[in-house]
Amino acid sequence: MKVKFIAIAAHGKDRQIGLNGGLPWNLPDEYQHYKDTVRGQYVLVGRKNFELHGSDVEGSMPLVLSRTPSENSRAPVFGSMGAVVDYADAIGIEKIYVIGGGEIYNLSLPYLSEFLCSVVDYEGPADTYFPEYSFYEWEMVHSEVFDRWSLYHMRKRPDF
Numbered sequence: 699m700k701v702k703f704i705a706i707a708a709h710g711k712d713r714q715i716g717l718n719g720g721l722p723w724n725l726p727d728e729y730q731h732y733k734d735t736v737r738g739q740y741v742l743v744g745r746k747n748f749e750l751h752g753s754d755v756e757g758s759m760p761l762v763l764s765r766t767p768s769e770n771s772r773a774p775v776f777g778s779m780g781a782v783v784d785y786a787d788a789i790g791i792e793k794i795y796v797i798g799g800g801e802i803y804n805l806s807l808p809y810l811s812e813f814l815c816s817v818v819d820y821e822g823p824a825d826t827y828f829p830e831y832s833f834y835e836w837e838m839v840h841s842e843v844f845d846r847w848s849l850y851h852m853r854k855r856p857d858f
């Protein structure tokens with residue numbers, strides 16, 4: 699596998715990421731960080747997230763994961779992570795940002811080499827969660843504290 703997968707996600711203190719199809723919080727500067735990061739980049743997105751928030755990734759190049767590939771989609775659709783890797787390696791894509799939602803973060807976890815994680819100061823309800831992950835598998839590249847959220851840029855340790 700030549701392509702590099704980088705997850706970008708915002709989760710609450712208990713790994714909450716979604717509520718009723720949206721984000722559980724309203725943090726314009728965190729959302730701007732997300733948009734600035736993925737603009738012009740390949741993004742891997744779950745079919746549900748793409749349908750809910752397709753316009754979020756305007757200016758990006760979406761690759762959609764779905765078990766029911768559709769030829770009429772606004773973006774290429776793939777049935778597995780393996781198919782995405784094959785496609786990326788065949789056409790020379792160097793990096794893909796994984797933008798969720800929950801099912802797609804879970805699916806991509808073993809493929810990740812970097813993780814741009816916004817931890818939000820949020821303890822409320824959710825119906826979608828980021829999968830459990832171990833901090834031991836990651837080393838910190840950079841961290842920064844903002845109002846109501848913190849950014850952690852992590853890289854997967856070579857032995858994981």
Ligand SMILES: NC(=O)c1ccc[n+]([C@@H]2O[C@H](COP(=O)([O-])OP(=O)(O)OC[C@H]3O[C@@H](n4cnc5c(N)ncnc54)[C@H](OP(=O)(O)O)[C@@H]3O)[C@@H](O)[C@H]2O)c1
Nearest residue numbers: 707708716719720744745746747764765798799800801802
């Ligand atoms: N806080 C954040 O950073 C963040 C980021 C993104 C999204 N979100 C939130 O997350 C929620 C949406 O997440 P979600 O977990 O419900 O949906 P999702 O991950 O966006 O999409 C799920 C879909 O992915 C496809 N899929 C799942 N496993 C697959 C597999 N093994 N192979 C191929 N395709 C597969 C299926 O599509 P088909 O049904 O078509 O087969 C499935 O219905 C929303 O609330 C959204 O706001 C939060």
